[in-house]
Amino acid sequence: MERNNLFPVFLKLEMLDMLIVGGGHVGLEKLTAVLKNSPAARVTLVARHVQQAVLDLAKDHPGVKIEERNFKLWDLWDKDLVILATDNRQLHETIRKFARTRKLLINVADTPDLCDFYLGSVVTKGNLKIGVSTNGKSPTISKRIREYLEEALPDDTNDLLDNMQKIREQLTGDFNHKVKVLNEITTTWLDNKQATPAS
């Protein structure tokens, strides 16, 4: 059977510098995805024309800088990650080439063959976050799985995490003992969806 070989990570975007090129529909979608997850992300968005909705979104996020002009190569100099969302495939290929010489990681929205990483659908319940990838096969199925998990996971999931954190802090004994206790008290969690693990 085919498998998904992508390696998932969770990035701290308030400690990294991201460049988004393109401020149309797709640029807005990607900026929205970034800020929904990481409201304090440091993002520079460069676009010849910036949609009003992009400006509105940026207003509420001090980490976002909007520059309404053509992309320039030096936009890449001080960045860690790049998302391209223009309507110009040739430009995407050129930027990608330069970005890779600088070892920057790049996502070209809707062009899997030019991407070093993909965005995923994201389920969030408090501190819990689940990233979904179909390996580019079907973003619509990613979206459906997100909706399914959002519905299925109890709303008090974050209380569970708080309780578990307290228990972790209070547990004494060696590492193996702690792992055993933590495994035991969570065995039935998803069966009865309780926020307080049985002790």
Ligand SMILES: C[C@@]1(CC(=O)O)c2cc3[nH]c(cc4nc(cc5[nH]c(cc(n2)[C@H]1CCC(=O)O)[C@@](C)(CC(=O)O)[C@@H]5CCC(=O)O)C(CC(=O)O)=C4CCC(=O)O)c(CCC(=O)O)c3CC(=O)O
């Ligand atoms: C490879 C990837 C690269 C990347 O963009 O990072 C990619 C590629 C492409 N997307 C396309 C289309 C659509 N993308 C969406 C939606 C999302 N797309 C996202 C990620 C990804 N999209 C990466 C793989 C993710 C995975 O592995 O599953 C999500 C999960 C995250 C996000 O973007 O924030 C977000 C859902 C967020 C949510 O709601 O949870 C919808 C549905 C909708 O908008 O309702 C459609 C239309 C329906 C359809 O096609 O399914 C096309 C065809 C373009 C064309 O037809 O021209 C390509 C190109 C191709 O497939 O060749």
Ligand SMILES: NC(=O)C1=CN([C@@H]2O[C@H](COP(=O)(O)OP(=O)(O)OC[C@H]3O[C@@H](n4cnc5c(N)ncnc54)[C@H](O)[C@@H]3O)[C@@H](O)[C@H]2O)C=CC1
């Ligand atoms: N809109 C959609 O739902 C979908 C779009 N696509 C594709 O994604 C691409 C982008 O789509 P949209 O965002 O809708 O297009 P758009 O035309 O709304 O936005 C393109 C953006 O790129 C900017 N841009 C173009 N050249 C630039 C340059 N040299 N420097 C800086 N900025 C530059 C424009 O000013 C604009 O902000 C298109 O190729 C489209 O075919 C694919 C699937 C769905």
